[in-house]
Amino acid sequence: MTHAADVLVIGGGIIGLSCGFYLTKRGKRVCVLDSGGFADGASGACDDMILFQSKKPGINLELTFESLELYKSLRAEVDDNLGFANLGGMVLIENQQELEIMEEFVSQQRSYGLDVEVIDKREIHKKQPFLSDHIIASTYSKMDSQIDPFAVMRAFERKGSSYGMKVFRRNGVVGIERIGNGDYLVSTQDGTVFQAPIVVNAAGTWAGQIGEMVGANVPITPKRGQIIITERVPPIGETNLWSAKYLVTKLRNDVVVDLNEDERSMGLSFAFTRSGGDTYLVGSTREYVGFDKGTTIGGIRAIINQTLKYLPRLRDVNFIRAIAGLRPSTPDGRMLLGEHAGIDGFFTAAGHEGDGIALAPITGTLLAAMVCRDPGDHRLDELSPNRFANL
Amino acid sequence: MMERDIVVIGSGPAGLCAAIEAAEAGAKVLLVDENAKPGGQLFKQIHKFFGSREHSAGVRGIDIGTLLLQKAEELDIEVWLNTEACGIFDQDKVWVVRDKSTSLTIHAKRIILATGANENVVNFPGWTLPGVMGAGAAQTMINIHRVLPGRKILMIGSGNVGVIVSYQLLQAGAQVKAVVEAAPQLGGYGVHTAKVRRAGVPFYTGHTVLEAHGTDHVESAVIVKLDAAWKPIAGTEFSVDVDTICIAAGLTPAVELAFGAGCRSVNSPVLGGLVPWHDESMRTSIPSIYIAGDVSGVEEASTAMEEGRMAGLSAAHSLGYLEASRYRSRFEAINHNLLALRSGMFGQKRRDAKEAIMAARKG
Numbered sequence: 001m002t003h004a005a006d007v008l009v010i011g012g013g014i015i016g017l018s019c020g021f022y023l024t025k026r027g028k029r030v031c032v033l034d035s036g037g038f039a040d041g042a043s044g045a046c047d048d049m050i051l052f053q054s055k056k057p058g059i060n061l062e063l064t065f066e067s068l069e070l071y072k073s074l075r076a077e078v079d080d081n082l083g084f085a086n087l088g089g090m091v092l093i094e095n096q097q098e099l100e101i102m103e104e105f106v107s108q109q110r111s112y113g114l115d116v117e118v119i120d121k122r123e124i125h126k127k128q129p130f131l132s133d134h135i136i137a138s139t140y141s142k143m144d145s146q147i148d149p150f151a152v153m154r155a156f157e158r159k160g161s162s163y164g165m166k167v168f169r170r171n172g173v174v175g176i177e178r179i180g181n182g183d184y185l186v187s188t189q190d191g192t193v194f195q196a197p198i199v200v201n202a203a204g205t206w207a208g209q210i211g212e213m214v215g216a217n218v219p220i221t222p223k224r225g226q227i228i229i230t231e232r233v234p235p236i237g238e239t240n241l242w243s244a245k246y247l248v249t250k251l252r253n254d255v256v257v258d259l260n261e262d263e264r265s266m267g268l269s270f271a272f273t274r275s276g277g278d279t280y281l282v283g284s285t286r287e288y289v290g291f292d293k294g295t296t297i298g299g300i301r302a303i304i305n306q307t308l309k310y311l312p313r314l315r316d317v318n319f320i321r322a323i324a325g326l327r328p329s330t331p332d333g334r335m336l337l338g339e340h341a342g343i344d345g346f347f348t349a350a351g352h353e354g355d356g357i358a359l360a361p362i363t364g365t366l367l368a369a370m371v372c373r374d375p376g377d378h379r380l381d382e383l384s385p386n387r388f389a390n391l
Numbered sequence: 392m393m394e395r396d397i398v399v400i401g402s403g404p405a406g407l408c409a410a411i412e413a414a415e416a417g418a419k420v421l422l423v424d425e426n427a428k429p430g431g432q433l434f435k436q437i438h439k440f441f442g443s444r445e446h447s448a449g450v451r452g453i454d455i456g457t458l459l460l461q462k463a464e465e466l467d468i469e470v471w472l473n474t475e476a477c478g479i480f481d482q483d484k485v486w487v488v489r490d491k492s493t494s495l496t497i498h499a500k501r502i503i504l505a506t507g508a509n510e511n512v513v514n515f516p517g518w519t520l521p522g523v524m525g526a527g528a529a530q531t532m533i534n535i536h537r538v539l540p541g542r543k544i545l546m547i548g549s550g551n552v553g554v555i556v557s558y559q560l561l562q563a564g565a566q567v568k569a570v571v572e573a574a575p576q577l578g579g580y581g582v583h584t585a586k587v588r589r590a591g592v593p594f595y596t597g598h599t600v601l602e603a604h605g606t607d608h609v610e611s612a613v614i615v616k617l618d619a620a621w622k623p624i625a626g627t628e629f630s631v632d633v634d635t636i637c638i639a640a641g642l643t644p645a646v647e648l649a650f651g652a653g654c655r656s657v658n659s660p661v662l663g664g665l666v667p668w669h670d671e672s673m674r675t676s677i678p679s680i681y682i683a684g685d686v687s688g689v690e691e692a693s694t695a696m697e698e699g700r701m702a703g704l705s706a707a708h709s710l711g712y713l714e715a716s717r718y719r720s721r722f723e724a725i726n727h728n729l730l731a732l733r734s735g736m737f738g739q740k741r742r743d744a745k746e747a748i749m750a751a752r753k754g
Contacts, residue, residue, distance in 0.1 A: 294653075297478065297486050297496055322478070 001191070005031045005166075007198040007371060008186050010173050010210050012036075013043035014149055014356055016202035017156035017167075018364030019349055023200075024165040026368045031194055032165065033186065035172030038157075041204050043149050043356060045293075045325025047227065047273050047281045048083065049240070050145040050358045053091055053116060054247060057108040059382060060334065060355065063362045065113070070361035071147055078155040083148025083276045088239040090119075090127065091139040091247060092270070092310065098244045099137050101252055106139055116141035128237035130313040144240060148276055149357050156364075168192075176213040182345065184214075198371055200347045205291075205328040207336075207350035216340045217388050220351045222291055222326035223267075226299040227283040228319040235274065236311060243270035243310070250333070262302035270306055279320070282307050286327075295322040329353045336385040337363060338370060347371065348385045395421040395469075397706050398485050398499035400476045400648065403431020404692045405684025405699035406505030407459040412703030413503075414466040416712040420703075421497065422463070423474040423487055429463075430456040431507060432527070433692065435534035438555055438583075440693060452692060479652035483679050501679055501706040504649050505699060508642035508663060508685035513547055517603030517612075526556040526639035533563040541635030545612050546570045547600055548639030550578035551691075556637060557587045567592045568631050571614055573599045573621060580737075600636065601628060609634055642689045652680060657751040661744035662688030670749055671726065672705035673698055681706050688748060690741055694732045701725045 005028075009020045012034030020032040038044075050068055055061035075082050093099050102118065109116050119140045124131060127140070157167055171188045176199065178184055186194040201218065203210045211218030246269030249257050262268045267286030274280055285299050300322050307314055330336065330351040339347050349367045352359055366380060399410045402424035410422040428434070436452020463470065477486045485497045510525035512518070522541060526548065529540045544565050546557045549572035557567045570587065575597050577584055588594065601613040601623060616627035644663045650656060654667040655676035666688045667675045674681050683702040684695035704725065708718045733742035 294480075295478070295651075297480050297484070300478070301494070 002193045002195055003031055003166075005029045005194065005196040007031075007200060008033060008184065008194050008196045009200045009202055010186070011202035011204055011207070011350070012167055012169060013039070013041045013202070013204050014153050014156075014360045015043075015204060015349055015352065015363055016200075017153050017160065018360040019200050019202050019367045020165050020167070020364075021156040021160040022361075022364040022368040023371060024160050024163045026372050028368075028371070030160075030165045031196070032167045033171065033173055033188065033194065034167070034169045035189075035206075037169055039150055039153060041206075042325040042327050043153060043204075045227070045323045046149060046225070046327070046354070046357060047271065047283065048146045048148055048275060048357060049273060050147055051089060052114050052143050053089055053109070053139060053141050054242070054354070055109075056251065056333075057112045059379060060359075061109065061112050061114065062379070064355075064358050067359050067362035068145065070365060074152075074155065074361055078159050080151065080155060082151040082155060084145065085276065086142070086145045087274060088140065088142040089144030089242065090124070090239045091242045091244050092131070092135050093118075093137040093139070093244045094135060095258070096136075097255070097257075098248055101248050101255065102137075102139055102244050105247070105251060114141060115143050127239055128241070130236055130311055131241075132310050132312060135310070139244075140239070146240075146273065147357065152357070152360065173210065173213070176210075178214075184345065198345045198347070200349055200367060200371070202349045204350055204352075204356070205326040207328065207348060211348065214340075214343055214346050216343055216346060216348070216385065218336060218348055218350065218385065219331055219388050220328045220336075221288065223329040223353065224285065224287040224289050224292065224324055225283060225327050225354070226285045226287075226295050226303065226322060226324045227281050228300055228303050229275075229321040229323070230280040230282065230314075231318045231320050232278040233280065233317055234278075236280070236313070240274060241270065241272040241310065245269055262306070266299060266302055268302050268306060270310055272307070272311070282319070291326060293324050293326055295324045299324075327353045328356075331388070334383055335359070335363065336383065336388070337366060337380060338384040338386070341386045341389060392484075392496055392498045394498040395419055395500070396710055397421070397501045397503060397703070398423065398497055399503045399505060399703075400485070401431065401505035401507055401684070401686075402426075402429035402470065402472075403505060403507050403684060403695065404433050404455070404459070405507075405695040405702075406431070406503070407463060408696040408699030409503045409505055409681075409683050409703035409706075410468050411459065411462050411466060412700040413707040413712075414463075414468050416704065416707035418707040418710060418712050421469045421471065421499075423471045423476060425473070425475045427472055429460060429470060429472065433459075435530050436692065437534055437559065455692075476648060479648055479680070482652065482677050499679075500710055501681065503681045503683060503699075503702045503706055504667075504686055505682070505684045505695075505702075506645040506648055506686045508644050508689050510638070511640040511643055513600070513638050513640050515600050515602050517605065517609070520603055520605050520609050521607065522605065522609030522634055523603060523636045523638070526552050526637040529635070529637045530556045530559060533559060539563055539565055540637075541609075541633075542566060543568055543633045543635065545600065545631055545633040545636045546639060547636065548572065548578070548641075549584065549594060549596070550639055550641065551580055551583060553637075553639035554579040554583040554587050556639060557592060558583065558590070560637075561587070561590050561592070565635075568633050569614070570594045571598045571600060572596045573617060599623070603636055609636055612636055642685060644686045644689060646686060649675065649680070649682060649686065653677060654680060654682075657748045659688055659744050659748050661740060662690070662748070666748060668748060668751055671701075672722070673702035674705060674709075688741075688745060690732075694729065694741075697725055697729045697732065701729070
C-alpha cells in the first residue's frame with residue numbers, strides 16, 4: 001500500500017511534530033513517520049527548559065527568543081497553557097576563574113538583548129536560601145522559562161491532525177529511494193510505502209541512520225543524559241539552577257576547569273529545575289555510550305552527591321525515579337537545518353542536543369519556510385547540513 | 392561488592408515463600424523489605440483464607456504470616472528491613488538503601504522480585520480531600536495500627552477487598568454507610584458479601600460516587616446511578632453523610648523495578664495491566680530475574696505463596712542447588728497447587744490470563 005503526500009517527516013519527537021505541524025499550517029499534506037511510540041526518544045526523557053542562559057550569543061540565542069514568541073502563539077492557538085512557567089534561572093559560580101568567564105559571557109548575552117545580570121551572595125541568599133555557602137556569585141535571568149514537552153507534543157499532534165496532518169507510529173523507516181520524477185519512496189517495516197517530493201529527516205539521535213539511506217552525511221552522536229526526579233516537595237528556592245562549570249567547559253575549551261572525577265568521566269554538571277508536578281528534575285550526565293539508554297548506579301549516585309554539594313538541605317528528600325535520554329549532539333554544538341546539496345528535496349532538521357524543547361517551534365517554522373521556498377534567511381547558513389557534506 | 396546467591400525483594404507472602412523454598416534447597420538468600428516489619432499485607436488479613444487444605448484454608452492470614460516468619464528464622468534467612476531497593480543494574484546488581492542512610496550494591500546471582508501491587512484510585516471532584524483513601528490503607532490503619540480512619544464510611548467497590556475491609560471496619564466499630572459498585576453486579580465472594588449485607592449495609596450496584604464535599608475533610612459524598620453505558624443519570628444523585636471514603640478499585644502490579652531492569656512486558660487486563668513476561672518457573676525475559684505474587688499479575692495471597700515457592704525453587708535449581716529429580720517432583724507439586732487455586736468459577740479466568748502471559752512471545 002502506498003500513501004502519497006507533499007512532505008514526509010521522519011521522526012515524531014518534538015522536532016518532527018513541530019515540522020509536521022507548521023508544514024501542515026502552510027497547506028502541505030504531511031505524513032509523520034516514527035519507529036517508536038509517543039515520546040519514546042529524547043523528547044520524552046529530558047527537562048522542560050526554554051533556557052536562554054546556556055545559549056552562546058549568536059544564532060542559538062536569537063532563535064530561542066523567536067521560539068519563546070512562537071510558544072506564546074501556540075498556547076493561544078491550542079487554548080492550553082502547555083505547562084508554561086517562568087521561574088527564571090541562576091547559574092552558580094564557584095570560583096574567581098568562573099566569575100571572570102561568566103561576567104564576560106553575561107555581557108555578550110546582554111548585547112544580544114538578554115535580560116541577565118551577575119548577582120552577589122546577598123542577592124543569591126534572598127532567591128535561594130538553601131544554597132551552599134561556597135557559591136561566590138551567580139547569574140540571574142528572569143527570562144528562563146519552562147514548558148511541558150509532553151503537552152507540547154500532544155498539542156502539535158492533536159492540532160496538526162485536526163488540520164489534516166497524519167502520524168504513523170511503531171513503524172520504522174527501512175529504506176528510501178528516489179524515482180524518475182524526483183519523488184522519494186519511503187518504505188517502512190510493515191511494508192507500507194510513502195511517496196512524496198520532499199522528505200524531512202527529523203529523526204533526532206537516529207538522524208544519521210536516515211541520512212545514510214540517501215547518502216547524506218548527518219554527523220549526529222548520541223549523548224546520554226541521566227536525570228533523577230525527586231518526590232513532591234515545596235519550592236526549595238525561587239528559580240531554577242545550573243552550575244557555571246558546565247557552561248565554562250562548553251564555552252571555553254582553552255580554559256582548564258577544575259573538575260572532579262565524576263564531572264570529567266560522565267560530563268556531569270548541575271541542573272535543577274522544578275516541574276509542574278511539584279517535583280524537581282535534577283541532572284545531568286553527558287556521556288558518550290552509543291545507543292545505550294540505561295541509567296547507571298554510578299550516574300545516579302554522582303547526581304545525588306553533586307546535588308548535596310549545592311543544596312545540602314536535599315539530604316532528606318527522596319528521589320523517586322531516574323531516566324536517561326539520548327541527546328542528538330553535533331560536532332559544533334549547532335543543529336542541522338536545511339536541504340542537502342545534491343539531494344534535492346531532502347532536508348534535515350535534527351541535532352539539537354539539549355535545546356530541542358527550547359527550539360522546537362522555531363525549527364518547525366523555519367523548516368516549513370524552507371520547504372515552501374520562502375526567500376532565504378542568511379542567518380541560517382551556518383546551520384546548513386552542507387557544512388558537514390565533505391567531512 | 393557483597394555477593395548473595397539470591398536476593399528476594401519484598402517480604403510479603405510471595406517473597407517469604409520464595410526465600411524459604413530457596414533456603415531449603417541450600418541457597419544463600421537475602422530477603423529485603425522497605426517496611427519496618429516483614430509479612431507484606433499478610434498481617435492485616437485477619438479473615439480466614441479459602442482454598443484447599445494445602446493452602447492453609449480456614450487459617451487466618453495473620454497466623455500464616457507468623458508461621459512463615461518462624462520458618463524463615465529456623466532456616467536462618469538473612470532479612471534486611473527498612474531497606475529500599477532502588478534499582479537493578481546490569482541484570483544482577485541490586486542497589487539498596489538501608490535505614491535511609493546506607494547505600495549498598497549487592498551482586499545477586501539471582502533476583503526474585505516479589506514487590507506486590509499498588510491500589511488503584513478513582514478520581515472525582517474532592518478525591519484529594521483528607522478522608523479519601525485506599526481500602527487497603529484503611530485496613531492497615533485498623534488491623535495493624537489499631538486506628539479508626541473515620542466513623543462513617545463509604546466503600547467504593549464491592550470486590551473481595553471492598554467487602555472484607557467493610558466488614559472489618561464494622562468490627563472495628565465504624566459505621567459503613569454504603570457500598571457502591573459501578574458494575575451492574577457485585578464483585579466479591581458471596582460469604583464475605585453476605586456478612587456485610589447481614590449487618591444491614593446497603594449495596595448500590597450500577598452506582599458511582601460523583602463527588603465528595605467538605606472544607607478540610609470529607610463531610611459528605613454524592614452518589615449517582617449509572618446507565619448501561621456507565622454514564623451518570625442526571626436527577627438520580629443523592630447525598631450520604633460520611634467522613635471517610637474508601638476506594639477498593641483493584642490493584643496494579645508494582646512493576647517499576649522489573650521494567651527498570653529491562654524485563655519485557657506483556658499486557659494482561661484481567662491481572663492488572665502490564666506485567667513482566669514470565670514462564671512457568673516464574674523466570675522473566677532476563678534469565679537472572681524471577682518474579683512472584685501480585686507483581687506477576689494480581690491474584691490473591693495463596694497463589695502468591697505458591698508462585699513464591701516456584702520462583703525460589705527454580706532460582707535455586709538454576710544455581711545447581713537441586714538434583715533434577717527433586718526439582719522435577721517439587722515443581723510438579725507446586726504447579727499442581729497453582730492449578731487447583733486457578734480452577735473453578737473465579738479461578739479459570741485467572742488461569743487463562745496467566746497462560747496467555749506465558750504464551751506471549753519471549754522478548
